[in-house]
Amino acid sequence: xxxxxxxxxxxxxxxLSEKLLQDKRVTAVRVFDxxxxxxxxxxxxxxxxxxxxxxEGDIRDYQACLSACDSMDLITHxxxxxxxxxxxxxxxxxxxxxxxxxxxxxxxxxxxKIKRIVYAASSSTYGDHPGLPKIEDQIGNPLSPYAVTKYVxxxxxxxxxxxxGMQFVGLRYFNIFGPRQNPQGPYAAVxxxxxxxxxxxxxxxxxxxGSHSRDFTFVENAVQANILxxxxxxxxxxxxxxxxxxxxxxxxxELFNDLKKEAGSSLEPIHGPERTGDxxxxxxxxxxxxxxxxxxxxxxxxxxxxxxxxxxxxQNLKSVKA
Numbered sequence: 415x416x417x418x419x420x421x422x423x424x425x426x427x428x429x430l431s432e433k434l435l436q437d438k439r440v441t442a443v444r445v446f447d448x449x450x451x452x453x454x455x456x457x458x459x460x461x462x463x464x465x466x467x468x469x470e471g472d473i474r475d476y477q478a479c480l481s482a483c484d485s486m487d488l489i490t491h492x493x494x495x496x497x498x499x500x501x502x503x504x505x506x507x508x509x510x511x512x513x514x515x516x517x518x519x520x521x522x523x524x525x526x527k528i529k530r531i532v533y534a535a536s537s538s539t540y541g542d543h544p545g546l547p548k549i550e551d552q553i554g555n556p557l558s559p560y561a562v563t564k565y566v567x568x569x570x571x572x573x574x575x576x577x578x579g580m581q582f583v584g585l586r587y588f589n590i591f592g593p594r595q596n597p598q599g600p601y602a603a604v605x606x607x608x609x610x611x612x613x614x615x616x617x618x619x620x621x622x623x624g625s626h627s628r629d630f631t632f633v634e635n636a637v638q639a640n641i642l643x644x645x646x647x648x649x650x651x652x653x654x655x656x657x658x659x660x661x662x663x664x665x666x667x668e669l670f671n672d673l674k675k676e677a678g679s680s681l682e683p684i685h686g687p688e689r690t691g692d693x694x695x696x697x698x699x700x701x702x703x704x705x706x707x708x709x710x711x712x713x714x715x716x717x718x719x720x721x722x723x724x725x726x727x728x729q730n731l732k733s734v735k736a
Contacts, residue, residue, distance in 0.1 A: 416442040417644065418486040418528075420473055420519055421493030423452030425595045426534070426587075429633045430490060430640050435463050439645060446482040447493065448472040456594050473515030479522035486526065490640050491519050491533040494564075498538060498691045499600075501560035512563035517570055524578050532643040533571065535584035535655055536564035537629070537696055547699040550586070550655055558691035568655055581652040583643035583707075585636070588659035588698050592633030592718060593725040605630070605719070608670050609726040612677045622688040624667030629659040629698045632718030635711040642707045651706040659698035660711045672716065676723045 417434055421427040422445030434440050444467045445457065460466055471478035473493045483489070494512050495501070501508040516533070523531055538561035543554030556562045571582035589603075597606035611618035639658045646652065664672075670683055703709035713721070 415439055415487045415645075416444070416485060418444050418446060418482055418489045420446045420482070420489070420491045421452060423447035423449055423454060423456050423468070424492060425456070425592075426590055426633060426636055427452065427492040428456035428594055429592065430492065430637045431457070431466070432460050433637045433641065435460050435465055437641065441465065442467065444469055444482065444486065446471055446473070446478075451495070451596070453596075473518055474510055476518045476522065479518040480525060483519075483522040483526040483528055486528055488644050489519065489523055489528055489531045490644060491516065491531055493519075494534060496560070498558040498560045499689060501558050501563070502691050505559035508559050508563055512560070513566050516567045520570060520574050520580075524574065524580060530581040530583070530644070530652065531571070532583045532585065532640055533567060535568055535586040536561065537586050537588040537657070537659070537698065538693075539565045539568065539586060540693070540696070542693070546695060547661065547697040548657060549699045550657060550702055557693060561691075572653070575653045583646075583652055584655035585639050585643065585658045586655055586698075587636055588629040588631050588657065588696060590631050590633055590636045592722050595633075595722075597726065604666065605669065605673075605722060606726065608673050609723050612673055612679045612681055612723075613727060613730050615679070615681060617681055617684045618670070619686040620666050620670065620683045621686050621692070622666075623685060624670070624683070625665055626688075626692065627663045627665045627695045627697070629662060629696055630664050630669065630715050630718075631659045631711065632713040632715070632721070634713050634718075635660065638712060639703065639707065639709050642709055646707060648706065654702075654706065656703040656707060656709070657698035657700050658703060658709070659700055660715055661698055661700045662715055663695070663697045664715055669719075672719050673723055676720055
């Protein structure tokens with residue numbers, strides 16, 4: 415199988431690329447990325463693999479999408495402009511990348527007769543729905559432009575499946591973390607921010623009182639879900655959306671304390687205002703993914719945090735030596 419990975423130079427995409435190159439069912443991996451948030455350094459460990467190809471391009475460019483889809487069998491669509499705060503600050507660009515860009519990929523896949531697309535959906539789709547744990551068919555009103563874009567992706571997938579006979583699998587990621595997640599910039603996610611702050615011995619800012627909770631999910635679990643979705647032979651498993659998480663709640667304060675413990679640090683955080691568009695609590699019901707895809711999170715939050723912190727510490731040591 416020849417697989418296209420959009421956003422493959424990014425955090426999740428590069429981890430997925432590396433794993434797929436090791437899969438005996440895969441004969442070629444093409445990464446399509448404009449490097450806006452991804453990096454060629456994420457590809458360094460496998461860029462010389464004879465099965466690997468990198469194509470620089472933007473999903474907002476339909477002709478580039480057609481070229482990227484040429485001769486491919488399957489697509490895993492990870493390219494997006496992430497971050498709720500970024501979408502609040504710049505909703506137009508979030509819309510262009512996440513909706514128009516995704517529609518370009520879906521349409522290019524249709525033209526190139528690619529039958530199945532696995533795409534990154536988001537837990538932000540649940541919006542203000544109060545129920546916990548989150549169940550796939552119970553969503554609320556979106557609380558951010560980012561959440562709107564990811565829900566529209568699901569709607570387009572549903573329509574394209576119905577109209578054109580294509581297969582789609584949407585993976586609603588819940589706060590994915592792990593190696594290669596960038597700690598720099600104004601829209602960095604909380605775990606890389608905390609890890610970098612502890613390494614630098616600079617108190618991080620926790621938005622709110624720290625009681626906000628998330629279903630943090632190590633990146634290897636997201637990679638596993640993508641591979642299961644790409645290769646499933648179960649017709650009942652396609653044209654579905656799934657929660658991809660651990661099914662375990664961790665508050666921001668608990669998270670920070672776990673990282674502190676791993677680092678042997680006594681650092682204390684600073685508390686700032688709550689972020690606009692954030693939900694208070696998030697927890698996934700992952701039983702549907704388990705039943706239909708065979709998904710079973712292999713790495714716990716605790717073990718994932720240990721692996722992640724070690725990776726950030728190694729990266730800092732490398733940069734100091736350089």
